[in-house]
Amino acid sequence: MSRKGVETREKILDAAQAMVLSRGFSGVSVDKVIESLGVTKGAFFHHFKNKQDLATALIVRYAQADMDYFNEALARGERLSNDPLQQLLIFIGLYEELFAGLAEPYPGCLLATYIHEAQLFDEDVENTINNVFLTWRQELLKRLKVIAANYPARRNVDLPSLADEFIILIEGAFLLSKSLRDVKIVPQQLRHYRTYLEMIFLPDV
Amino acid sequence: MSRKGVETREKILDAAQAMVLSRGFSGVSVDKVIESLGVTKGAFFHHFKNKQDLATALIVRYAQADMDYFNEALARGERLSNDPLQQLLIFIGLYEELFAGLAEPYPGCLLATYIHEAQLFDEDVENTINNVFLTWRQELLKRLKVIAANYPARRNVDLPSLADEFIILIEGAFLLSKSLRDVKIVPQQLRHYRTYLEMIFLPDV
DNA sequence: TAAAGAACATACCAAACGGTATGTTCTAGG
């Protein structure tokens, strides 16, 4: 694909994603997407064989970017400390920083948008979404187990669901943040998650 | 409105809500709704002046039911204990029980579905949704303040966002629960919220 | 019981929709 071709495809994906995040996938028509960009149907259907193909391309791209940032934040945490608990707390802090730096509410998570219209999509899309969640759970759980083995937990909490709580707080906070148009909600909740972990694993702070 | 009329209207609302929760609002056509019920367009547009009117009726009904259960759970908690902290913990426990008793994942929150298609709806709908969230925040915050005044908090946590965390955990857990088809996720997260509150306000347990 | 309005049913319509067929322009490689 030529450079120009890649650019057009990305432009379509960018515009479509922004529209999907505010109207849902079936609330966005191909006509509206191309109209907003000044390109034609010929261009659109050259890059995507149909609207479903756009749906797949959007979620695959989003999931990949999501995982990339996740892995990078984990790696940065592990570079900044040698202590497993501190590594995780730093990781959370990095996300806190990320969302604290936004001027307006995060436009929304594409994974969440798709889940709310789940019946429109095929199994591939569903698996792409679930793979993100399962990877996050798995990677965080792995680290929580190491922490639990090294620190006397004040409470006997369930670790898999404690791992899930990270993504759950983010998704829930995105929602409330978007509805109330309050940018602070996401970092606030991440702060609570950090405090929770500290209270579990650092008894005397 | 006659009894039959009310019944038909409710039937339409029920069917529409179930479909909206799995396909989003714009993914549901009036034709599909009436087809699933075996009623005609005449019936539909007799009860709703247009599709937007259906959207409003759906969210108003859902928000009302939501608030009703919320207030009932608060009242039950306050009947079951005289201690402000215990009252709140019981309240959370009641929600935990509610969702632990489900055979399959909760089909989804209509508020959340609408937020993901926010641009389709008018200001009234937006206010209906935000009023629910703000009422929950306000009512829970009121109780958290009483608790904080009576118990020495181990940490200096932010109370408004701690109130928000309840609805945020539920919304986030709904999402993950629906995507992974795991019924346990919602009660698990409510359990964490209870544990978090206990660790904050009950230092020596 | 008669009248009036509620509660539907039937048939239809214009616009928007996803998609296709076909033609043109651009661009990279031999």
Next chain:
DNA sequence: CCTAGAACATACCGTTTGGTATGTTCTTTA
């Protein structure tokens, strides 16, 4: 420079969509 395919543009099509106009049946109440 030539050519083949990528990268579009234009025009069109069948279906689905939300919505309406009009007619019929049921139900309540004076």
